[in-house]
Amino acid sequence: MDPDETDAPPPGGWFGLQVLPAGWMRGLLTTVTGLVTVVVALGDLASAWVVGVLPVTVAAMVAYHEVLERLIQPAHTDPAGAQKPPGDPATR
Numbered sequence: 001m002d003p004d005e006t007d008a009p010p011p012g013g014w015f016g017l018q019v020l021p022a023g024w025m026r027g028l029l030t031t032v033t034g035l036v037t038v039v040v041a042l043g044d045l046a047s048a049w050v051v052g053v054l055p056v057t058v059a060a061m062v063a064y065h066e067v068l069e070r071l072i073q074p075a076h077t078d079p080a081g082a083q084k085p086p087g088d089p090a091t092r
Contacts (some may be wrong), residue, residue: 037055
């Protein structure tokens, strides 16, 4: 089997979402969302459904933002898609 023909998802998953630029941002977003969810649920400010719904909502908002950013920013101005060197295998 050719290594290029694997069933592995492309970078960014099947939906083509970008990854946040730094790992600490993902960690901070996850930690803050989890803490806010627990405080709201334990403080009886909302029902227990918040524990499951709030993190999913935050993830959906981040994905929506990435899709909008990709629609607004043309592909040729993307710094990640900058010119590759001529001998780079990614240009083939």
